[in-house]
Amino acid sequence: MRKKIGIFFVTLILVSSAIYAAKIHTVGQKDRKFTVSELSIAVGDSVDFPNQDEFFHNVYSLSPAKIFDLGSYKKGESKKVIFDKAGVVEVKCAIHPDMKMIITVK
Numbered sequence: 001m002r003k004k005i006g007i008f009f010v011t012l013i014l015v016s017s018a019i020y021a022a023k024i025h026t027v028g029q030k031d032r033k034f035t036v037s038e039l040s041i042a043v044g045d046s047v048d049f050p051n052q053d054e055f056f057h058n059v060y061s062l063s064p065a066k067i068f069d070l071g072s073y074k075k076g077e078s079k080k081v082i083f084d085k086a087g088v089v090e091v092k093c094a095i096h097p098d099m100k101m102i103i104t105v106k
């Protein structure tokens with residue numbers, strides 16, 4: 001009986017983790033701005049950062065919930081970041097100081 005209960009819970013965990021599939025969100029860089037100023041995502045989700053401008057951008061963050069630096073890249077290129085920790089992440093561009101957006105990871 002105890003073994004059956006154990007199997008039941010293991011199955012339950014496997015099924016519930018399969019139901020939640022991590023999502024991929026998109027935040028572009030267009031006209032020297034991020035296409036979204038705020039985004040709310042779940043832990044484990046990723047965000048794709050396509051450059052849609054004619055010039056380079058360098059997306060990065062120094063927020064403790066996710067520190068990253070994608071380096072500078074040109075139009076048509078995109079880089080993806082996986083957000084594995086809950087918290088508020090301020091995303092900026094190293095080339096254009098006015099470019100800012102917030103990702104809330106829950």
Ligand SMILES: [Cu+2]
Nearest residue numbers: 057093095096
């Ligand atoms: Cu930029």
